[in-house]
Amino acid sequence: MELLCPAGNLTALRAAVDNGADTVYIGFRDVTNARQFPGLNFTPAQAARGVEYAHQRGVRVLVTVNSFVQAGGWPQWQAAVDEAGRIGADAVILADLGLIAYAAEQWPAMARHLSVQASATTPEALAFYKRRYGVSRAVLPRVLSMQQVEALAAEADLELEVFGFGSLCVMAEGRCLLSSYATGESPNTVGACSPAWAVDWQETERGREVRLGGLLIDRFAPEEPAGYPTICKGRYEVEGSVEHAFESPTSLETAELLPRLKRAGINAVKIEGRQRSPAYVGKVTRIWRGLIDQIPDGDADFTPDPEQIAALREFCEGTTTTLGPYERKWQ
Ligand code: SF4
Known part of the structure; x- marks a missing residue:
């Protein structure tokens, strides 16, 4: 199985390459991808250097252009696809149908992968993207159970990629309104959930408070670890008690599913986290390289x-892990 690792800058890209990634995925420094944070991502020149570094070491680079084109914004998204082609990316990861068509027409030699944001969950949808636009791989939405992944893989006629480790997002891929509610911006429109300009931390007598778009979404005790704030992982008062009403801070961690994913025919496992530090990327990549290399052939456990x-747990949100939707005991 192929190990795909994230990179939010050149140092992180080198860390992923040097620690065993088969493939690194990156994005440009603008709204065209769903990890748009200040100081993160690549200029075209940096991306070209990243591609050169990776290719010299036999590692592929994919460029993520997976936010949706906004009204009047076509030139910017088109330019991102063109830059990916110019720098020699091995594939571009897309969700917007117009962009997929454009990439197929203008850059036919550059592979097209269907982003998780496109939410394709049926063999028919996958077949359409392949037949019509030559899409060669789809990233499966993180809302599918393991049984659903297996059923889909049994019928799919293109490569499949799944998320294996990192932050979870409770939205049905591509359809979160929580961030828009508080800030007017979302991953699908401007590439950022909880955009930095809307985040406000304050030390108060009651603890460290964080607001998003002026809304109080969490309060931390003095020594309590605090991750990047998102509305879905905030704590709210519900019927008199304060709790993680939507989702607890925890990370997806699927090492135990690897043999089953491989038997199902899944081609690639993706590590979430282009917003993570180079040190995180390097260490998580090294551990996952080791895990994937341990998978036995055949049906062995x-x-x-x-x-x-x-070691992996040290890098998990709240130092807890979950199989997320892969495991649904009622199915
Ligand atoms: S608010 Fe939560 S569910 Fe919505 S996009 Fe952000 S991380 Fe995902």
Whole structure:
């Protein structure tokens, strides 16, 4: 299986390459991808250097252009696809139908991958993208159970990629309104959930408070770890008690599913986190390289090395992990 790792800058890209990634995915420094934060991502010149560094070491680079084209914004998104072609990206990851068509027409030699944001969950949808636009791989939405992944993989006639590790997002891919509600911006429109300009931290007598768009979304005790604030992982008062009403801070961690994913025919496992530090990317990449290399051939069982799993847990939100929607006990 292919190991895909995130990079939010050149240092992170080198960390991913040097620690065993088969493929690195990146985005440009603008609204055309769903990890648009200040100081993050690549200028075209930096992206070209990243491609050169990776290709010299036999590693592929994919460019993410997976936010949706906004009214009047076509030239900017088109330019991102063109830049991906010019710098020699191995593939471009797309969600917007118009962009997929454009990439197929203008850059036929550059592979087209269907982003998780496109929410394709049926063999028919996948077949359409392949037949009509030559899409060669789809990233499956993170809302599918393991049984659904297997059923889809049994019928799909293109490569499939799944998320294996990192932050979870409770939205049905591409359809979150929480961030828009508080800030007017969302990953699909300007590429940012909880855009930095809308985040406000304050030390108060009651604790460290964080607001998004002026709305109080969490309050932390003095020594309590605090991650990047998103509305879905905030704590709210519900019927008299304060709790994580939408989702607890936790990370997707699927090492134990690797043999099953491989048997299902999943081609690639993706690590979430272009917004993460180079140190995080390097360490998580190294651990996942080790995990994937341990997968036995055939139907043999596989127990991930407990030391690697313990090391991985250090990098998880709230230091807890979940199989997320992959595991639905009622199915
Ligand atoms: S608010 Fe939460 S569910 Fe919505 S896009 Fe952000 S991380 Fe995902």
